[in-house]
Amino acid sequence: MWPPESARSSVGWQLWLYRIERVLAVLLLVVATAVSLGAGGRDGHWWAITGAWVAVTTLWVLGTVVLAPARLRERPAFALLTFAGIVGLGSVLELRDLTYVIFMIYAFLAAMRLRPTWLAFGGLGVTSLLINTLGNGGPVHALRERPGIWITIIVVQTATIGGGGLLSAAVARQNEERRRMLDELAAAQAENEGLQRQLLSQAREAGVLDERHRLAQEIHDTLAQGFTGIITQLEAAALAKDEPAEWQRHLDSATALARENLTAARRSVRALHPEHLDSATLPDALAGVAARWSARTGVPATVTTTGAPRPLHPEIESTVLRVTQEALSNVDKHAAAGRVGVTLSYMDDDVTLDVRDDGAGFVPGPGPGFGLPGMRRRVQRLAGTLHVESEPGGGTAISAVLPAVPAPPEASA
Incomplete structure (x- = not known):
């Protein structure tokens, strides 16, 4: 019912709630003892016995709640053992002084750590029964004298606290799932951006090769052929040097071919960049x-x-x-x-x-x-x-x- 520590979200208020939970039992025990001391009216013998029970309870809380590793606390058997010790020791203290009902409140939290859910609701019911009846003659006496009112109180209290625990667990699961999805989305986005950068880098490299291929083809198809034509016309002009008109015709053809080649070369250079x-x-x-x-x-x-x-x-x-x-x-x-x-x-x-x-x-x-x-x-x-x-x-x-x-x-x- 109560979300395990391994699945708890790192949202600020939840994180602080889980930290407070680990020390709350000690805090409630200290408060109850302080209130009992302040009330007075107890002799040394009573306090010697009660103090011994408080010491045992403190050690139990430290060993099973405050100092226990998270993995151990999440084990169902250990959670049941923790609850049994808290509800048993708390009941003894409450029987000695009703003020220790303050400490017994923590038994609700301990019950909510039980697995499966039906066992958690059973623990909540037991806690509610003891808290409400130990100060009224005990469970047997209270249920025999006024069963209707006590059963109603226990059922309503158990359902309310249990329902709140289920809601808290559902919210924690949703937060954890949302955090996980956001992490996966961020990782996927980062991977996609990396792939895009890699793709564009490869495209630039491929573009360079394509431009080299295009230029090579351009030189072969236009410039090289043009230069061949120029050489042919110049060689023909050399052979026709004794015929001025023919010589001039070949020279004019070579000049025209040179101009065409120059135009083609400029066109190829411009094509390198989309200006x-x-x-x-x-x-x-x-x-x-x-x-x-x-x-x-x-x-x-x-x-x-x-x-x-x-x-x-x-x-x-x-x-x-x-x-x-x-x-x-x-x-x-x-x-x-x-x-x-x-x-x-x-x-x-x-x-x-x-x-x-x-x-x-x-x-x-x-x-x-x-x-x-x-x-x-x-x-x-x-x-x-x-x-x-x-x-x-x-x-x-x-x-x-x-x-x-x-x-x-x-x-x-």
């Missing part, structure tokens, strides 16, 4: 990318934002922007679309990017085409997913779903 996010929110950055893409390609592109926009982790926002740029680039290269729609959706736990066009479409499947593997790698390394829906003549829909990891304080400040 659009430096001074704009993600929705504004997407709108700017779409507007510039439309101006260059002549294809209308609209950007729609749903939900409440909020700062997300830079890795998340950068990935959304990169996927948008790559998807628009694919539309320009392959789709022959008449219009494009970009939708950015903020939800509680996710942020979703949808890019749809009404172009030629294709049959989705494994393969290196359309830049989809690169987009999928970008999204998956941040625990996201990328879905592609398309069919020949039916346009294409690309949907990227990423966790809505909030921006760290220093990033959102």
